[in-house]
Amino acid sequence: MLKGTHLLRKLQTKSSALQTLPKNMLSSRPRAFSMLLGGAKKSHMFGLRQNSLNKFALRTFAQANLDTEEPKLKAINSEKREFKAETKKLLDIVAKSIYTDKEVFLRELMSNCSDALEKQRYSELTGKSEMRDVPLEISIFTNERERTVTILDHGIGMTKEEIIDNLGTIAKSGSQQFVSALEDDTSTGESIIGQFGVGFYSSFIVADSVEVISKSDSGEACRWISDGTGDYEISEIEGSDIERGTRITLYLRPECKNFSRPTEVKNILKKHSLFISYPIKLNGEVLNSLQAIWYRDKREVTEDEYDQFYESIANTKIPFKYQLHYSTDVPLAIKALLYVPSTNTEKFGMQQEASHLHLYCRKVLIKSKCSELLPHWLRFVKGVVDCEDLPLNISRENYQDSHLMAKLKNALTRRVIKLLEDEVKKDPEKYNKWYSEFGNFLKEGLATDQDYSQQLLKIIRYKTTKDNNKLISIDDYCNSMKDGQKNIYFHVTSGQAGAGASPFLEPFEQANIPVILLENHIDEVCLKNVNEYKGYKFINIESNYDEVAQDLGAKVDHDTTKGIPESEVTPFSLWLKSELAPTIAKITISKRLKTSPAVIVGEVSSSMRAMLAMVDQAQFEAATKNQAMEVNPNHPVMVKLNKLRKVDSENASLLLKEVFDNVLLQSGIPYDVMKSTQRSYKVLEMLLDYKTADLSDGEPQIVVEDVERKD
Numbered sequence: 092m093l094k095g096t097h098l099l100r101k102l103q104t105k106s107s108a109l110q111t112l113p114k115n116m117l118s119s120r121p122r123a124f125s126m127l128l129g130g131a132k133k134s135h136m137f138g139l140r141q142n143s144l145n146k147f148a149l150r151t152f153a154q155a156n157l158d159t160e161e162p163k164l165k166a167i168n169s170e171k172r173e174f175k176a177e178t179k180k181l182l183d184i185v186a187k188s189i190y191t192d193k194e195v196f197l198r199e200l201m202s203n204c205s206d207a208l209e210k211q212r213y214s215e216l217t218g219k220s221e222m223r224d225v226p227l228e229i230s231i232f233t234n235e236r237e238r239t240v241t242i243l244d245h246g247i248g249m250t251k252e253e254i255i256d257n258l259g260t261i262a263k264s265g266s267q268q269f270v271s272a273l274e275d276d277t278s279t280g281e282s283i284i285g286q287f288g289v290g291f292y293s294s295f296i297v298a299d300s301v302e303v304i305s306k307s308d309s310g311e312a313c314r315w316i317s318d319g320t321g322d323y324e325i326s327e328i329e330g331s332d333i334e335r336g337t338r339i340t341l342y343l344r345p346e347c348k349n350f351s352r353p354t355e356v357k358n359i360l361k362k363h364s365l366f367i368s369y370p371i372k373l374n375g376e377v378l379n380s381l382q383a384i385w386y387r388d389k390r391e392v393t394e395d396e397y398d399q400f401y402e403s404i405a406n407t408k409i410p411f412k413y414q415l416h417y418s419t420d421v422p423l424a425i426k427a428l429l430y431v432p433s434t435n436t437e438k439f440g441m442q443q444e445a446s447h448l449h450l451y452c453r454k455v456l457i458k459s460k461c462s463e464l465l466p467h468w469l470r471f472v473k474g475v476v477d478c479e480d481l482p483l484n485i486s487r488e489n490y491q492d493s494h495l496m497a498k499l500k501n502a503l504t505r506r507v508i509k510l511l512e513d514e515v516k517k518d519p520e521k522y523n524k525w526y527s528e529f530g531n532f533l534k535e536g537l538a539t540d541q542d543y544s545q546q547l548l549k550i551i552r553y554k555t556t557k558d559n560n561k562l563i564s565i566d567d568y569c570n571s572m573k574d575g576q577k578n579i580y581f582h583v584t585s586g587q588a589g590a591g592a593s594p595f596l597e598p599f600e601q602a603n604i605p606v607i608l609l610e611n612h613i614d615e616v617c618l619k620n621v622n623e624y625k626g627y628k629f630i631n632i633e634s635n636y637d638e639v640a641q642d643l644g645a646k647v648d649h650d651t652t653k654g655i656p657e658s659e660v661t662p663f664s665l666w667l668k669s670e671l672a673p674t675i676a677k678i679t680i681s682k683r684l685k686t687s688p689a690v691i692v693g694e695v696s697s698s699m700r701a702m703l704a705m706v707d708q709a710q711f712e713a714a715t716k717n718q719a720m721e722v723n724p725n726h727p728v729m730v731k732l733n734k735l736r737k738v739d740s741e742n743a744s745l746l747l748k749e750v751f752d753n754v755l756l757q758s759g760i761p762y763d764v765m766k767s768t769q770r771s772y773k774v775l776e777m778l779l780d781y782k783t784a785d786l787s788d789g790e791p792q793i794v795v796e797d798v799e800r801k802d
């Protein structure tokens with residue numbers, strides 16, 4: 092037994108911090124041991140309260156731990172190796188960086204520790220590695236005297252080859268992006284350093300030299316040392332006290348000495364790494380108790396904890412809107428903590444959001460940023476999903492093929508929609524506000540995902556002709572339907588202010604049938620995809636009259652006394668058809684138009700045509716030919732055109748084209764503006780000729796009527 096061990100035992104009974112030290116720590120750290128005993132022998136320690144004793148013990152170890160003289164490491168087969176060219180480039184930028192947010196290095200290193208611990212835990216759970224009495228935790232030691240900070244984890248560790256591969260080249264996707272961004276960016280890289288975490292290499296933002304000692308179950312301990320310039324030294328070592336895991340020591344630059352101060356490090360860790368699901372100890376003191384928050388009973392989680400968790404997961408200070416913490420056993424055993432944000436970052440024209448959803452199985456991370464957990468249109472949802480039913484040996488690469496994953500995705504999707512449904516009921520105003528930011532995501536779901544359309548319809552909001560300023564649900568619409576109404580009617584306004592004046596709306600107003608007003612062309616595609624709700628078909632009010640006749644009830648009769656005489660309807664129709672070919676291939680007599688002379692009707696609505704014009708020119712051209720036109724035989728324009736064509740076919744044709752341009756305009760079909768303008772001038776000239784025919788020749792006459800002379 093080592094000299095003084097009995098004294099240590101005695102101390103251990105009093106100090107919980109000493110009890111948690113690794114078993115061989117005292118024997119492998121003679122200097123720490125003697126410092127401790129020295130302190131103990133001053134005997135007043137035995138009179139100290141536990142707290143003070145803990146502090147003293149931990150400080151002693153923190154100081155002794157990093158003493159380079161112990162344990163005596165013997166390096167074997169040391170060799171110098173060059174960094175790969177791209178790594179050199181990256182390191183050069185990082186080392187010279189005056190990047191202000193230097194503390195990110197700690198978050199990156201902590202995240203690596205957490206990954207290494209996850210890998211170890213996964214490997215133990217799947218029987219790939221033997222369970223050992225090495226605590227799965229992260230320890231950080233600060234040493235102000237030596238100006239160092241050391242991060243130790245008992246994770247999976249690295250073999251010599253792995254160290255060379257991982258730390259000599261660029262492994263991290265973020266680092267790779269950084270390097271490619273550098274190629275495009277001629278500046279120093281300073282401006283983009285914060286956008287991509289540069290992983291392990293961020294150590295060189297604060298350190299002028301870094302030592303890594305790592306040991307994996309399958310290899311001997313190795314050491315990697317570098318000053319972050321051209322090369323690094325790698326060697327096998329003897330005498331390391333690391334049973335398994337990785338210890339990284341940063342020799343801080345003078346101007347970065349603050350990172351060797353425990354209070355500074357503590358603050359940074361609290362800010363970034365509180366939710367790492369392994370204990371984090373700073374100089375022996377456990378900092379994080381909030382592990383796997385989704386595993387806790389929601390009654391025990393405080394609002395603050397939820398907020399902090401969201402902040403750490405979403406990487407934003409903007410508060411979330413809704414939150415769902417739930418646990419269920421059917422159809423799968425799921426524990427999830429999901430958040431719905433309050434602002435839509437995509438609306439600023441930013442890139443589509445990357446997933447912030449992480450998949451766990453019994454607290455073991457299966458995949459971070461797991462975009463396969465929810466459909467693409469729910470990409471704004473952030474959080475953690477833990478599913479016990481996923482087999483742990485599910486391949487990380489192939490998990491997405493699993494039938495279980497599909498089941499999990501379905502269960503989560505329904506639950507998220509249900510959350511929104513509940514929130515609408517709780518506070519419709521609040522929901523409508525959220526909807527104005529995120530409504531398009533839900534519509535995207537309606538357009539692309541038939542499976543959830545009926546559920547989605549309940550949470551999508553619409554304006555109607557009943558109240559153009561109010562957002563209502565499809566259920567509200569159904570409740571306001573006229574007795575016996577067969578269909579749900581909609582009209583695409585494309586956001587135009589005057590859209591309420593569409594000729595198609597008129598008969599619906601008269602029949603007191605509400606019409607849903609859609610603002611986007613895509614909305615029509617969505618509703619067409621859904622086809623029906625609760626047995627009611629979605630019908631565009633521009634559809635053929637037969638489809639709407641039953642609901643519209645009384646039709647507008649052809650008034651043969653004032654309108655086009657019955658016997659002239661067919662010749663007039665034939666004349667229209669020949670004049671308007673090839674755009675118009677069919678003329679019908681309208682039973683619904685009252686104030687408009689004509690409208691274009693058919694399979695393809697005006698909004699669909701406008702959309703085709705944007706996405707598919709060939710289809711658009713097809714959709715603008717061989718249309719059907721409904722003509723109002725009572726309308727004075729039509730009545731007079733019919734009269735004129737019999738006596739002056741040339742001018743009748745000219746005026747018909749003028750009328751037809753307006754019909755096209757209303758139907759979203761473009762026409763030749765140049766031709767139309769020339770024609771308008773001709774028509775205006777005709778009108779002026781007619782109006783000025785009885786005025787004296789040549790001299791313009793100014794007609795002054797009812798104007799009192801003031802002078």
Ligand SMILES: Nc1ncnc2c1ncn2[C@@H]1O[C@H](COP(=O)(O)OP(=O)(O)OP(=O)(O)O)[C@@H](O)[C@H]1O
Binds near residue numbers: 290292
């Ligand atoms: N503490 C550690 N224990 C074991 N392996 C580590 C540790 N730190 C780093 N590594 C290894 O080094 C590799 C490179 O680390 P780096 O931080 O540069 O990128 P990364 O963590 O892979 O990036 P990403 O966050 O995109 O996954 C890691 O993938 C890992 O294999």
